[in-house]
Amino acid sequence: MLQTNDAENYRKILSSESIWLCVSCQNCLTRCPMEIDIPQLMDFLRGKALEEKTVNAQSKNILSFHRAFLDSVKYTGRLYEIGLIAGYKMRTFNVLQDMDIAPKMFAKGKLPIIPEMVKDKRNIKRIFKKTNIE
Numbered sequence: 001m002l003q004t005n006d007a008e009n010y011r012k013i014l015s016s017e018s019i020w021l022c023v024s025c026q027n028c029l030t031r032c033p034m035e036i037d038i039p040q041l042m043d044f045l046r047g048k049a050l051e052e053k054t055v056n057a058q059s060k061n062i063l064s065f066h067r068a069f070l071d072s073v074k075y076t077g078r079l080y081e082i083g084l085i086a087g088y089k090m091r092t093f094n095v096l097q098d099m100d101i102a103p104k105m106f107a108k109g110k111l112p113i114i115p116e117m118v119k120d121k122r123n124i125k126r127i128f129k130k131t132n133i134e
């Protein structure tokens, strides 16, 4: 659809749910004989969809997760699981979703209360500023 260079197709792509389903696992890239970087393409299209405010309504929860994840990285330089969960639940109001597994994760030390911070947060701030990530 991108290769058709058709405005209507471009609009359809930017408002599709598919671009939000890619988890950047890189499977396609490692197997593609033409070395087409689909994950990077998906990143680009998601960025464009955000820029042009054409995010598919079905993808709202994925976007909420994406933003909660980036907030965690922005403020700690790492993934802070509890911050990610709280940020996601605040955005989606899915307060009870997956709550049954929280005690098990907590018991296994997968949900540390205190976030681990990178030493030099200035670099993280610089990256976010440079890439204009929101």
Ligand code: SF4
Residues within 6 Å of the ligand: 021, 022, 023, 024, 025, 026, 027, 028, 029, 038, 039, 042
């Ligand atoms: S990186 Fe490729 S294989 Fe993995 S989810 Fe995205 S499109 Fe699919």
